[in-house]
Amino acid sequence: MARKIGTSAQARPALAMIRPPPGEGKRGEQGYLAYLLRQAQAATRLAMERALADLGVTPPQFVVLTMLRAYPGLSGADLARVAMLTPQTVGVIIRNLERDGAIRKLPHPIHGRVLQWTVTRRGAALLKQCRRHADTIERRLAAGLSTKAQAMIRRWLANIAADL
Numbered sequence: 001m002a003r004k005i006g007t008s009a010q011a012r013p014a015l016a017m018i019r020p021p022p023g024e025g026k027r028g029e030q031g032y033l034a035y036l037l038r039q040a041q042a043a044t045r046l047a048m049e050r051a052l053a054d055l056g057v058t059p060p061q062f063v064v065l066t067m068l069r070a071y072p073g074l075s076g077a078d079l080a081r082v083a084m085l086t087p088q089t090v091g092v093i094i095r096n097l098e099r100d101g102a103i104r105k106l107p108h109p110i111h112g113r114v115l116q117w118t119v120t121r122r123g124a125a126l127l128k129q130c131r132r133h134a135d136t137i138e139r140r141l142a143a144g145l146s147t148k149a150q151a152m153i154r155r156w157l158a159n160i161a162a163d164l
Helices: 011-018 033-053 059-070 076-083 087-099 121-142 147-163
Strands: 103-107 115-119
Touching: 033 059, 033 121, 059 076, 059 087, 059 103, 059 115, 059 121, 076 087, 076 115, 087 103, 115 121
Parallel strands: none
Antiparallel strands: 103 115
Protein backbone atom coordinates (compact mmCIF):
# COMPACT_ATOMS: atom_id res chain seq x y z
CA MET A 1 0.00 0.00 0.00
CA ALA A 2 1.38 3.40 -0.96
CA ARG A 3 1.97 5.87 1.81
CA LYS A 4 0.63 9.42 1.35
CA ILE A 5 3.37 12.01 1.24
CA GLY A 6 3.20 14.80 3.78
CA THR A 7 0.63 13.23 6.08
CA SER A 8 2.95 12.03 8.82
CA ALA A 9 3.67 14.12 11.87
CA GLN A 10 7.34 14.05 10.89
CA ALA A 11 6.61 15.70 7.52
CA ARG A 12 4.80 18.68 9.04
CA PRO A 13 7.84 20.35 10.67
CA ALA A 14 9.71 20.04 7.38
CA LEU A 15 6.90 21.91 5.61
CA ALA A 16 7.21 24.76 8.09
CA MET A 17 10.78 25.20 6.96
CA ILE A 18 9.60 25.49 3.35
CA ARG A 19 7.09 28.25 4.15
CA PRO A 20 8.86 31.16 5.82
CA PRO A 21 6.74 33.65 7.72
CA PRO A 22 6.02 37.08 6.23
CA GLY A 23 9.16 39.19 6.20
CA GLU A 24 11.57 36.32 5.47
CA GLY A 25 12.98 34.90 2.22
CA LYS A 26 10.82 35.57 -0.83
CA ARG A 27 8.16 36.84 1.60
CA GLY A 28 10.64 39.52 2.70
CA GLU A 29 13.24 41.78 1.12
CA GLN A 30 14.19 39.11 -1.43
CA GLY A 31 10.60 38.93 -2.69
CA TYR A 32 9.09 40.28 -5.88
CA LEU A 33 7.51 43.72 -5.53
CA ALA A 34 4.11 42.62 -6.84
CA TYR A 35 4.00 39.73 -4.36
CA LEU A 36 5.10 41.96 -1.47
CA LEU A 37 2.42 44.52 -2.34
CA ARG A 38 -0.18 41.74 -2.37
CA GLN A 39 1.10 40.37 0.94
CA ALA A 40 0.99 43.83 2.53
CA GLN A 41 -2.52 44.44 1.16
CA ALA A 42 -3.74 41.12 2.57
CA ALA A 43 -2.27 41.87 6.01
CA THR A 44 -3.75 45.38 5.97
CA ARG A 45 -7.17 44.12 4.91
CA LEU A 46 -7.19 41.52 7.70
CA ALA A 47 -6.23 44.19 10.24
CA MET A 48 -9.02 46.44 8.91
CA GLU A 49 -11.57 43.61 9.05
CA ARG A 50 -10.69 43.00 12.69
CA ALA A 51 -10.65 46.70 13.57
CA LEU A 52 -14.03 47.45 11.96
CA ALA A 53 -15.81 44.25 13.06
CA ASP A 54 -17.07 45.68 16.34
CA LEU A 55 -18.76 48.49 14.36
CA GLY A 56 -20.44 45.98 12.06
CA VAL A 57 -18.70 47.50 9.03
CA THR A 58 -16.69 45.62 6.40
CA PRO A 59 -13.62 47.10 4.69
CA PRO A 60 -15.54 47.43 1.37
CA GLN A 61 -18.32 49.32 3.16
CA PHE A 62 -15.70 51.56 4.77
CA VAL A 63 -14.18 52.25 1.34
CA VAL A 64 -17.59 53.10 -0.11
CA LEU A 65 -18.37 55.50 2.74
CA THR A 66 -14.91 57.06 2.45
CA MET A 67 -15.21 57.59 -1.31
CA LEU A 68 -18.74 58.99 -1.04
CA ARG A 69 -17.62 61.40 1.66
CA ALA A 70 -14.69 62.51 -0.53
CA TYR A 71 -16.70 62.56 -3.78
CA PRO A 72 -20.40 63.10 -2.99
CA GLY A 73 -22.85 62.46 -5.80
CA LEU A 74 -21.11 59.49 -7.39
CA SER A 75 -23.26 57.03 -9.30
CA GLY A 76 -23.07 53.35 -8.41
CA ALA A 77 -20.91 52.69 -11.48
CA ASP A 78 -18.50 55.52 -10.66
CA LEU A 79 -18.40 54.40 -7.05
CA ALA A 80 -17.45 50.88 -8.14
CA ARG A 81 -14.55 52.30 -10.16
CA VAL A 82 -13.12 54.56 -7.44
CA ALA A 83 -13.67 51.95 -4.70
CA MET A 84 -12.07 49.24 -6.88
CA LEU A 85 -15.02 46.93 -6.34
CA THR A 86 -17.31 45.14 -8.77
CA PRO A 87 -20.59 46.86 -9.64
CA GLN A 88 -22.43 43.88 -8.12
CA THR A 89 -20.57 44.25 -4.82
CA VAL A 90 -21.23 47.99 -4.76
CA GLY A 91 -24.90 47.33 -5.45
CA VAL A 92 -25.15 45.11 -2.36
CA ILE A 93 -23.17 47.59 -0.24
CA ILE A 94 -25.35 50.51 -1.39
CA ARG A 95 -28.54 48.62 -0.55
CA ASN A 96 -27.25 47.76 2.92
CA LEU A 97 -25.90 51.25 3.68
CA GLU A 98 -29.12 52.85 2.41
CA ARG A 99 -31.23 50.45 4.50
CA ASP A 100 -29.16 51.44 7.56
CA GLY A 101 -29.60 55.15 6.82
CA ALA A 102 -25.88 55.74 6.18
CA ILE A 103 -26.32 56.95 2.58
CA ARG A 104 -29.14 58.34 0.46
CA LYS A 105 -29.82 58.60 -3.22
CA LEU A 106 -30.71 61.61 -5.28
CA PRO A 107 -31.69 61.65 -8.94
CA HIS A 108 -29.08 63.11 -11.27
CA PRO A 109 -30.18 66.65 -12.27
CA ILE A 110 -29.77 65.92 -16.00
CA HIS A 111 -29.78 62.13 -16.40
CA GLY A 112 -32.93 61.10 -14.57
CA ARG A 113 -32.18 57.38 -14.54
CA VAL A 114 -28.77 57.89 -12.91
CA LEU A 115 -28.78 57.87 -9.12
CA GLN A 116 -26.24 59.87 -7.15
CA TRP A 117 -25.28 58.76 -3.67
CA THR A 118 -24.34 60.88 -0.66
CA VAL A 119 -23.45 60.18 2.96
CA THR A 120 -26.11 61.06 5.54
CA ARG A 121 -25.45 62.43 9.02
CA ARG A 122 -25.75 58.90 10.36
CA GLY A 123 -23.26 57.71 7.73
CA ALA A 124 -20.85 60.53 8.56
CA ALA A 125 -20.98 59.58 12.25
CA LEU A 126 -20.36 55.93 11.38
CA LEU A 127 -17.50 56.89 9.08
CA LYS A 128 -15.96 59.00 11.86
CA GLN A 129 -15.99 55.94 14.15
CA CYS A 130 -14.50 53.79 11.38
CA ARG A 131 -11.86 56.42 10.69
CA ARG A 132 -10.69 56.27 14.33
CA HIS A 133 -10.16 52.52 13.98
CA ALA A 134 -8.49 52.92 10.59
CA ASP A 135 -6.22 55.67 11.91
CA THR A 136 -4.78 53.19 14.41
CA ILE A 137 -3.78 50.95 11.52
CA GLU A 138 -2.46 53.93 9.54
CA ARG A 139 -0.23 54.83 12.50
CA ARG A 140 1.08 51.25 12.59
CA LEU A 141 1.78 51.37 8.85
CA ALA A 142 3.64 54.67 9.16
CA ALA A 143 5.53 53.79 12.34
CA GLY A 144 9.20 54.66 11.94
CA LEU A 145 8.69 56.58 8.70
CA SER A 146 9.41 60.26 8.41
CA THR A 147 6.80 62.58 6.89
CA LYS A 148 9.00 62.80 3.81
CA ALA A 149 9.26 59.00 3.51
CA GLN A 150 5.47 58.67 3.90
CA ALA A 151 4.93 61.21 1.11
CA MET A 152 7.38 59.36 -1.12
CA ILE A 153 5.63 56.02 -0.51
CA ARG A 154 2.21 57.57 -1.17
CA ARG A 155 3.50 59.04 -4.45
CA TRP A 156 5.05 55.71 -5.42
CA LEU A 157 1.85 53.77 -4.71
CA ALA A 158 -0.33 56.35 -6.48
CA ASN A 159 1.98 56.26 -9.50
CA ILE A 160 1.76 52.47 -9.65
CA ALA A 161 -2.04 52.69 -9.72
CA ALA A 162 -2.00 55.40 -12.38
CA ASP A 163 0.68 53.84 -14.60
CA LEU A 164 -0.19 50.14 -14.62
